[in-house]
Amino acid sequence: MNSLKKNGQWFACICTCLIVFISVHAYAGNKRIMTIRAAKVLAERALVETIYGLKLRAVEKVEDMVATSFKGTTESKTKAVVNGIRFEEVVYDPEQDIAKVMASVQVDKIVNIDGMEIDLGNKVFRRVAFATSTPQNAGALKALRAAELDAYKQLMKRIVGFELESHTSVENYILKSDIVKTKVLATLCLAEVTEYGWTDEGDAYVKMQVNIADIEDVLGQKILGNEKVIEVMGEGAQEDTFSQATKLQDKESNAQLKKTQVTGDKRP
Amino acid sequence: MRKNGNTMKRKKIITSMILFVLCVVMGNVFAGNKEMVEKRVKELDKLNKEAVNSLIDIPKEGRIKIKAKVHPYDHKIQFDLLEKEIILKNKANKGEKADE
The missing domain is CATH 1.20.5 (Single alpha-helices involved in coiled-coils or other helix-helix interfaces)
Incomplete structure (x- = not known):
């Protein structure tokens, strides 16, 4: 009788352990799938931004040259249907719950964000995106997106220029900037990421470039300067x-x- | 007993030292956006002074308001003046629009 009781207890214990083990793994699996799916969506967005383009509005304002009065905002928008996107590389780190996805697409012709048809000659475009379902691990990824937007903004400023509005006071021929404001509102397509990463301090950087000849074809006008390629480096911070x-x-x-x-x- | 007391003290000192070092290191792990903002503020100041210097005949004393289109290229900057208003100290408003 005693041995039967003991066996029963053992059986119950093993069953409980199994249930706990299975449920934990089932949850982990769901988290992994959700994170990878998010990374895939972000990689798709990155490709749309490259091929179809994006609209960006950025404003920077500073008063009396005091850094604490600085206000900078950047907003981006894009919406398009792109067929034939393939996910070439999907990597998931279960310890940090971070997924990395590389998406690619081959495009012959596309109507871009400005409604212009561009002949891309079956070029293959690739973009990488990261995602996580754990908010504590999102800092580095948010910094990378901020760096990406900064790079887009710098490219737009370089290609179409930007507006400067300022109030300056003069005393004995010496200038003192009171209010300086810059504005850029433009669309950009065909920007490609050449390098990205994080510094030792945790800040993110994204190097982006555009081929001037391609942009001149799209715009139908010459861009100032003799450079064949414009490359910029955007920066983004983890900590505010x-x-x-x-x-x-x-x-x-x-x-x-x-x-x-x-x-x-x-x-x- | 005395030995035990000493080792306990040592352990406490070592633990507090490790904690202190960790705090200092963690505080410096993220560079943050402060440096980026300060750099940008300096860049904006430089850009504005360059624009005013190249677009306006600067008076000895007064206030200058400008609106310009900026085109950076090949490490140079081209400014196209859109609007300007110069208010001289103790004198009448000398405002005017660039395209007029």
Whole structure:
């Protein structure tokens, strides 16, 4: 009787362990699939941005040349249907829950974001994207996207130029910038990523280039300069140390203001 | 007993030293965007002064408002003036539009 009881207990214990083991693995599998799927979608977006193009709006403004007054925003938009995208390389790191996907597509002709038909001569385009389902691990990937957008912005500024608006004061022929604002609103296609990565400090960089001849064909006009290829490097940070510093400065100035108010009240 | 006490003290000191080093290292792991913003602010200041210098006859004292299209190329910059307004100190408004 005793041995039967013991055997039963063992059986129950093994069953529980098995259930726990299976359920844990089932969850991990779902996470892996979701992360890979997200990376595939992002790789598709990257390809659409390269082939079809994207619309980008970026504004930068600074007052009195004080870094804490700096405001910079960049927004991007794209929407297209691209057929025949293949996923050449799918890598998943289960420890960090990060997926890397390389997507490629061969395109003969395409109508780009400006409604112009471009002959791409069956060229194969490749783009890489990363994704994660774990928010704690997203920092490096967000920095990479920020670097990508920065690179797009720099290319647009170089190709179509940008608007500068400023207020400057002059004292004894010496200039002092009071307000400086730059604006760029443009579309860009055929930008290719040549290199990407992260520095030792964790900041991301993306090198991007466009072939001037291709862009001139699309625009139907000559671009200033003699370069055949324009290459830029975009940067993106993981940590918002700027906002942290700004908040700290705000707190200090508020405290100082309170102090001066208190001393001011005491005065007769 | 005394030996045990000493080793405990040593362990505590070593642990606190490791923790301190870790804190210092972790604080410097991310460079962050602060440096990027400061660099950009300097670039904007330089760009504005270059634009004003190349587009306007600078008065001795006053305020200058400009709107220009900027085209960077081959490590040079071309400025096309769209609007300008120069307010001289203690003098009447001397505003004008570039295309007028």
